[in-house]
Amino acid sequence: QSVLTQPPSASGTPGQRVTISCSGITSNIGSNPVNWYQRLPGTAPKLLIYNNDQRPSGVPDRFAGSKSGASASLAIGGLQSDDEADYYCSTWDDNLAGVLFGGGTKLTVL
Amino acid sequence: QVQLQQWGAGLLKPSETLSLTCAVDGGSLSAYYWTWIRLPPGKGLEWLGEITHSGSAKYSPSLKSRVTVTVDTSKNEFSLKVTSVTAADTAVYYCARVQRWSLPGRGSYYYMDVWGKGATVTVAS
Numbered sequence: 001q002s003v004l005t006q007p008p009s010a011s012g013t014p015g016q017r018v019t020i021s022c023s024g025i026t027s028n029i030g031s032n033p034v035n036w037y038q039r040l041p042g043t044a045p046k047l048l049i050y051n052n053d054q055r056p057s058g059v060p061d062r063f064a065g066s067k068s069g070a071s072a073s074l075a076i077g078g079l080q081s082d083d084e085a086d087y088y089c090s091t092w093d094d095n096l097a098g099v100l101f102g103g104g105t106k107l108t109v110l
Numbered sequence: 111q112v113q114l115q116q117w118g119a120g121l122l123k124p125s126e127t128l129s130l131t132c133a134v135d136g137g138s139l140s141a142y143y144w145t146w147i148r149l150p151p152g153k154g155l156e157w158l159g160e161i162t163h164s165g166s167a168k169y170s171p172s173l174k175s176r177v178t179v180t181v182d183t184s185k186n187e188f189s190l191k192v193t194s195v196t197a198a199d200t201a202v203y204y205c206a207r208v209q210r211w212s213l214p215g216r217g218s219y220y221y222m223d224v225w226g227k228g229a230t231v232t233v234a235s
Contacts, residue, residue: 032217037155044204044225045147045155051219088155092218098170099145099157099220 004028004089006102012079013110020105022072022089028100030070032092036063039086039104048087049074081109112137114226116205118190122233128192132205132226139163139183143208145222146179146190148201156201160208161188195233202228 005023012018022034036049047056049065052072062077072091076083089102118130132144146158159169161179169177173192181188192199206222213219 033219035221037222039149044228045222046225047221047223050209050221050223056223090155090221092220094218096171098168101147101155101157103154 003093003096003100004091004102006087006089006105008103009106009108011108011110012076014079014081016079017075017077018079018107020074020076020087020089020107022074022102024070024072024091024100026070027095028070028091028093029067029072031094034065034067034072034089034091036065036074037088037090039088041085045088076107079109083107084109112207112224114205114207114224116203116226116229118203118229118231120230120232122195122199122231124196124233124235125194126233128195128199128203128231128233129189130203130205130229130231131187131189134186134188134207139181139186139188143210144179144181144188145206145208146203147206147222148203149228150198150201158190158192160210197233200231200233202230204228 033051037045038048039045052067053065064075086104088104093100113135116132140163143160145160159179161167161181167179176193178191205226207224210220
């Protein structure tokens with residue numbers, strides 16, 4: 001069982017905006033920046049958002065990250081069929097002295 | 111453009127040792143941390159451990175007794191060993207480059223910006 005809690009699934013229609021949540025505690029999200037990874041079917045994870053709200057070069061601004069307290073969110077606007085993937089949040093945990101991931105959210109574009 | 115090429119045995123029997131290697135192409139091991147992460151079927155990503163170019167390693171507490179990560183700077187490679195494997199170690203294993211630093215009062219920044227393609231490891235008798 002993952003320490004960072006994500007909904008197992010999310011869905012939306014093309015063009016819609018979808019939000020995926022990630023909940024933690026003080027020692028992880030409450031104290032450290034959050035990152036998001038996208039894993040398209042059959043491929044390796046790809047860095048989507050780092051340091052709470054920064055996008056790597058090449059990631060469209062339809063993807064936006066935010067953090068408040070011990071929770072974080074990933075918002076995807078203008079949903080496209082290519083966005084169907086698994087999304088994982090991740091951060092450092094001070095108590096564990098290691099990296100935590102959420103259980104992943106499977107996004108379906110209806 | 112840095113790329114990570116990984117390889118290793120894909121089918122193991124229980125109690126055997128898992129061994130994977132990741133080569134860094136188009137860049138140097140120096141100045142970065144390097145990590146191994148796995149994705150068991152039907153589950154989420156799991157961080158296994160990390161290593162620096164100088165060979166300093168840190169492991170996930172849940173696997174610390176069975177995991178070893180090493181680095182070979184002469185070959186620009188780093189490797190993973192997991193001993194006494196069971197079916198629970200069946201997963202896709204990824205190597206990745208880490209961006210990592212800490213700022214007083216701002217926390218620990220830690221993210222993986224370059225990933226290998228993954229290697230499927232199955233443990234079955």
